[in-house]
Amino acid sequence: MYLAVILFALGLIGLLTRRNLIFTLMSVEVMLNASGLAFVAGSYQWGRPDGQVMFLFILAMAAAEVSVGLALFLQYHRRAPALDSDHASEMKG
Amino acid sequence: MRSLLWMIPAFPFASAAVLALFGSRFSHRLAAFLGTASVGLSSLVAGFMAVAFLSSTPVNGGWVQSLWTWMSVGDFRPEIAFYYDQVALIMTLVITFVGFLIHLYSVEYMRDDEGFPRFFAYMNLFVAAMLVLVLASNLLVLYVGWEGVGLCSFLLIGFWYRDPTNVRAANKAFLVTRVGDTAFAIGLFLLATQLRTLDIQEIMRRGTGEWAAGSGIAIAAAALLLGGAVGKSAQLPLQTWLPDAMAGPTPTSALIHAATMVTAGVYLIARLNALFVLAPPVQFTVALIGAGTMLMAAFSAMAQHDIKRVLAYSTMSQIGYMFMALGLGAWSAALFHFMTHAFFKALLFLAAGVVIQAMHHEQDMFRMGGLRSKLPLAFWSFVVGGSALAGLPLITAGFFSKDLILWQAWAGPNGNGGFWIAGLLGATLTSFYTYRLILLVFFGAEKAEVSYKPGVLVSIPLLTLCVLSVLGGYVDTPPDFGGTPVFSNFLNPVLPALKEMRVGPITEGRTALCASAAFAIGFGFAYILYAPWRSRVRREDPLLRLWQTGWAVDWLYDRLFVIPFQWVVQRSTSDVADALYTGIAGLIDQAATALRASQNGRVRWYATGVAAGFVVLFGIVLFVR
Amino acid sequence: MLIAFYMSAAVAVLATMVAITRRHAIHALLYLIVSLLAVAVVFYIIGAPFLAAMELIIYAGAIMVLFLFVVMMLNIGENATEVESLWLKPQVWAWPSGLATFLVIELMYVAFHSARPSGQMHVTTPKEIGIALFGPYALGVELASFLLMSGLVGAYHVGRRASREEEQYSAGTDGRRVVSGSNLVRAGSDRTSHAA
Numbered sequence: 026m027y028l029a030v031i032l033f034a035l036g037l038i039g040l041l042t043r044r045n046l047i048f049t050l051m052s053v054e055v056m057l058n059a060s061g062l063a064f065v066a067g068s069y070q071w072g073r074p075d076g077q078v079m080f081l082f083i084l085a086m087a088a089a090e091v092s093v094g095l096a097l098f099l100q101y102h103r104r105a106p107a108l109d110s111d112h113a114s115e116m117k118g
Numbered sequence: 119m120r121s122l123l124w125m126i127p128a129f130p131f132a133s134a135a136v137l138a139l140f141g142s143r144f145s146h147r148l149a150a151f152l153g154t155a156s157v158g159l160s161s162l163v164a165g166f167m168a169v170a171f172l173s174s175t176p177v178n179g180g181w182v183q184s185l186w187t188w189m190s191v192g193d194f195r196p197e198i199a200f201y202y203d204q205v206a207l208i209m210t211l212v213i214t215f216v217g218f219l220i221h222l223y224s225v226e227y228m229r230d231d232e233g234f235p236r237f238f239a240y241m242n243l244f245v246a247a248m249l250v251l252v253l254a255s256n257l258l259v260l261y262v263g264w265e266g267v268g269l270c271s272f273l274l275i276g277f278w279y280r281d282p283t284n285v286r287a288a289n290k291a292f293l294v295t296r297v298g299d300t301a302f303a304i305g306l307f308l309l310a311t312q313l314r315t316l317d318i319q320e321i322m323r324r325g326t327g328e329w330a331a332g333s334g335i336a337i338a339a340a341a342l343l344l345g346g347a348v349g350k351s352a353q354l355p356l357q358t359w360l361p362d363a364m365a366g367p368t369p370t371s372a373l374i375h376a377a378t379m380v381t382a383g384v385y386l387i388a389r390l391n392a393l394f395v396l397a398p399p400v401q402f403t404v405a406l407i408g409a410g411t412m413l414m415a416a417f418s419a420m421a422q423h424d425i426k427r428v429l430a431y432s433t434m435s436q437i438g439y440m441f442m443a444l445g446l447g448a449w450s451a452a453l454f455h456f457m458t459h460a461f462f463k464a465l466l467f468l469a470a471g472v473v474i475q476a477m478h479h480e481q482d483m484f485r486m487g488g489l490r491s492k493l494p495l496a497f498w499s500f501v502v503g504g505s506a507l508a509g510l511p512l513i514t515a516g517f518f519s520k521d522l523i524l525w526q527a528w529a530g531p532n533g534n535g536g537f538w539i540a541g542l543l544g545a546t547l548t549s550f551y552t553y554r555l556i557l558l559v560f561f562g563a564e565k566a567e568v569s570y571k572p573g574v575l576v577s578i579p580l581l582t583l584c585v586l587s588v589l590g591g592y593v594d595t596p597p598d599f600g601g602t603p604v605f606s607n608f609l610n611p612v613l614p615a616l617k618e619m620r621v622g623p624i625t626e627g628r629t630a631l632c633a634s635a636a637f638a639i640g641f642g643f644a645y646i647l648y649a650p651w652r653s654r655v656r657r658e659d660p661l662l663r664l665w666q667t668g669w670a671v672d673w674l675y676d677r678l679f680v681i682p683f684q685w686v687v688q689r690s691t692s693d694v695a696d697a698l699y700t701g702i703a704g705l706i707d708q709a710a711t712a713l714r715a716s717q718n719g720r721v722r723w724y725a726t727g728v729a730a731g732f733v734v735l736f737g738i739v740l741f742v743r
Numbered sequence: 744m745l746i747a748f749y750m751s752a753a754v755a756v757l758a759t760m761v762a763i764t765r766r767h768a769i770h771a772l773l774y775l776i777v778s779l780l781a782v783a784v785v786f787y788i789i790g791a792p793f794l795a796a797m798e799l800i801i802y803a804g805a806i807m808v809l810f811l812f813v814v815m816m817l818n819i820g821e822n823a824t825e826v827e828s829l830w831l832k833p834q835v836w837a838w839p840s841g842l843a844t845f846l847v848i849e850l851m852y853v854a855f856h857s858a859r860p861s862g863q864m865h866v867t868t869p870k871e872i873g874i875a876l877f878g879p880y881a882l883g884v885e886l887a888s889f890l891l892m893s894g895l896v897g898a899y900h901v902g903r904r905a906s907r908e909e910e911q912y913s914a915g916t917d918g919r920r921v922v923s924g925s926n927l928v929r930a931g932s933d934r935t936s937h938a939a
Binding site for chain 3: 726729730732733736737740
């Protein structure tokens with residue numbers, strides 16, 4: 026369980042720090058993985074298979090999300106000069 | 119018959135309402151017909167009323183017609199009621215009849231004006247308000263009429279509102295009379311609370327019953343009412359608006375600023391004469407104000423070069439005569455002069471309108487000349503009217519009325535040699551400036567092309583008023599000249615006549631001779647200075663300048679009141695209260711700016727926010743609970 | 744057993760730490776794959792062999808590969824690596840690390856106070872998972888399939904290169920918007936900031 030926590034935190038750090046969008050997405054993957062690990066660890070702790078089933082769902086969700094995210098990423102790359110998440114700050118103010 | 123009393127103001131009021139609402143859709147003929155006919159009907163009813171009154175004069179008090187109770191608040195129950203007695207009879211007849219003639223004149227005079235229906239609406243409203251004023255049975259209704267005439271004066275002076283000068287003149291008139299109106303209102307409050315009534319006859323009865331002559335409260339009430347009268351009648355110190363009011367159309371000047379509104383003050387004092395008798399110092403002040411204004415205005419009139427301003431100052435001066443008469447206790451003399459003044463001043467203004475029209479709206483007398491042959495009707499109107507104003511002996515109405523005042527000034531119980539001398543001096547000056555005007559305008563070399571023939575609707579009023587200016591005086595002739603004091607006797611029940619004190623070698627006949635001498639002197643000087651063969655050059659010397667600006671009162675008031683007021687306003691545009699509100703607004707603005715910085719559109723920043731928030735909340739849940 | 748767990752845990756943490764600090768995108772992804780492998784081992788150790796296999800096949804095998812393909816396709820080049828070094832100064836790590844540390848402390852606290860694992864370790868067979876999926880979690884399965892379907896369609900639509908007409912149609916607004924900043928949005932925001 027502690028491992029999950031640590032990994033999650035690392036993923037969070039990565040998310041907050043990196044400006045390049047690829048790394049942002051990657052950090053999100055890390056966080057998802059970590060939370061899945063937490064689920065499985067919970068399932069191990071309480072001896073029930075539910076956590077593992079949850080992990081499968083998480084996996085499926087991660088797959089969908091990655092594909093859509095990368096597609097958006099492709100679009101953004103076509104239109105923007107740089108892959109900078111700070112550049113995409115038009116909704117400011 | 120008395121139940122028709124309400125119709126007298128009702129006709130013009132209804133006509134004004136209709137014209138105001140629908141006037142723009144009427145043709146000029148319809149508007150003219152409506153406007154004039156309403157006043158005509160009103161004058162017919164007034165005439166019938168007068169006849170009925172004369173044939174069955176009530177012994178004490180007049181006819182009262184109460185329409186309804188305006189409001190009922192505790193003990194305060196004012197009614198909308200009209201009161202008709204001898205004074206009201208005179209006033210209504212003059213107002214409606216002269217008003218009718220002026221409306222008739224206006225139909226032709228204002229023919230080309232695009233605001234034609236609006237003009238008649240305002241004029242009718244004015245006549246209605248004035249009638250309400252003179253027929254009022256209590257001071258509240260009178261005040262309604264008072265305000266109404268003030269309003270209409272404002273509307274009519276600024277009739278051609280697109281020119282800012284006119285608007286300023288209208289504002290000035292309204293503001294200056296407002297000062298007087300405020301004094302009047304305070305006086306009303308005083309009377310209402312002290313005497314517990316606003317009915318005029320009641321006030322006079324209770325006042326004489328409860329207040330001692332010369333008591334502080336009587337003086338206060340009378341002084342406040344005097345303040346109101348002074349404002350409306352353009353006497354010192356509130357006289358500055360009248361010359362500027364000439365910016366309005368000439369029929370307006372004729373009706374409002376010659377015959378009726380400016381005499382509202384005179385009417386007020388005459389109506390509440392008992393109150394003024396109770397306050398001798400105030401009554402004396404009335405006479406002083408009257409004499410002072412009379413002389414001041416007469417001097418000013420001598421130095422004017424605008425034809426209408428001469429007439430305006432002349433009006434101011436003649437009302438000064440009336441005030442002087444009131445101050446001396448000669449109530450009926452004042453009303454007599456009012457009547458004759460209405461006739462000849464309206465005549466003069468209307469004739470001036472003809473001249474102005476002919477000169478294509480040129481009003482500077484020094485640019486006119488030799489119009490005698492081109493405008494005969496205007497010329498003779500001016501001669502008749504001007505002579506009445508100046509007091510041509512025996513054949514003009516003005517002579518008799520002015521003479522009556524002068525006689526009372528000499529011989530009355532409050533009479534005073536000083537006032538008599540002032541009156542004579544005034545008469546001389548009046549004669550001077552009148553004939554100066556006539557000589558400048560109608561004699562001498564022609565300076566401009568004139569090709570204007572006044573039509574029927576203009577000529578009829580002029581001729582009628584000429585006749586009245588001559589014949590109107592014969593209702594009250596002094597003993598030496600016929601002895602028919604019909605007028606004074608008629609008004610005696612309401613306006614007590616004065617007892618003559620100083621009977622002696624100087625009889626009324628002799629004073630009349632003195633008045634005639636004054637007239638001749640004035641005429642002589644005018645002729646010498648402005649005779650046809652002399653060149654007419656406008657003289658610019660400092661004394662004349664002083665007189666021309668009306669003794670520089672405008673300049674004085676500007677320094678005394680306007681500039682300090684503006685200074686105060688300037689200082690208080692950004693004072694503490696403003697700072698408070700601006701401060702609050704500024705604070706909110708700053709807070710908003712600060713908060714706005716948190717919306718920078720960056721994903722990482724928002725994610726940080728989410729994480730931080732989660733950390734904090736989680737911490738609270740875990741550790742604080 | 745325990746040693747294996749700790750070793751793979753250490754590998755996972757280390758690999759993730761390295762992964763998020765790389766400048767080069769491909770390197771980071773590869774490290775991430777290592778991390779995922781380590782986590783799969785952890786899954787196996789704690790009695791979820793099926794999940795370990797799933798993690799390897801789907802997560803490391805499909806998702807990461809997708810990532811890699813896209814990154815390689817974009818062909819970002821040297822430029823991006825230099826830019827990354829510009830962006831990743833040490834002080835950038837300060838705040839997020841602090842925040843994450845707090846989070847770790849809190850979550851550790853929670854984990855510490857929760858139940859201890861029972862001594863018996865139960866290895867979950869695929870059969871059990873299958874029964875669970877078709878039983879109580881059948882609805883979840885359907886929803887997951889919805890999700891995957893929408894993901895598929897969305898990814899296809901969002902990611903495709905627009906046809907010529909579409910590009911001309913949207914070129915005016917979109918292109919200008921992103922490159923120079925939309926006059927509408929940016930102008931408005933500028934105005935409000937000046938109004939203060």
